[in-house]
Amino acid sequence: MPISYWPIFVMLLLSTVIAVVMLLLPAFLGRKNPNPTKFEPYESGLRPFALPRKRFPVHYYMVAILFILFDIEVLFLYPWAVLLRKLRVFGLVEMGIFLGILLIGYFYAWRKGALEWL
Structure with a gap:
């Protein structure tokens, strides 16, 4: 029994149109109403003390x-x-292979220091 995908297509199209x-x-x-004050960074109602761009x-x-x-x-x-x-x-073997590949990626990230905090 084939499933009609038209309701899903219409829902996606309608939600996209509404969002746009x-x-x-x-x-x-x-x-x-452009105003130079609107383009200043807001910092608790006060003028900014320092440059807003800090290295992260x-x-x-x-x-x-x-x-x-x-995740x-x-x-x-x-x-x-x-x-x-x-x-x-x-399915068990397939998921084992999938988890194995992800485990290899996890250990690679660990070895490269991606999980170190400082």
Whole structure:
């Protein structure tokens, strides 16, 4: 029995159109009153004490990327756990290979010092 994907397509199209309209509507209907004060950085109602751009360690970005990577791994584990009885040994071996590759990546990041804090 084929499943009709038209409702999903219409929902995605409609949500995209609504999102684009909501993003563009203020640009066309909003007041355009440029003022130099509006372009100053806001710091608790006071004038900024120093330059707003400070160097931010790249290490935190690396930790965030690794977190996202291994978080997505967990997302792939959920469907596998649900279908494990249906997939039997093939699914177990396939997920073992997947986890092995991710474990190699984890140890590589550990060896390169990506998990060191300072």
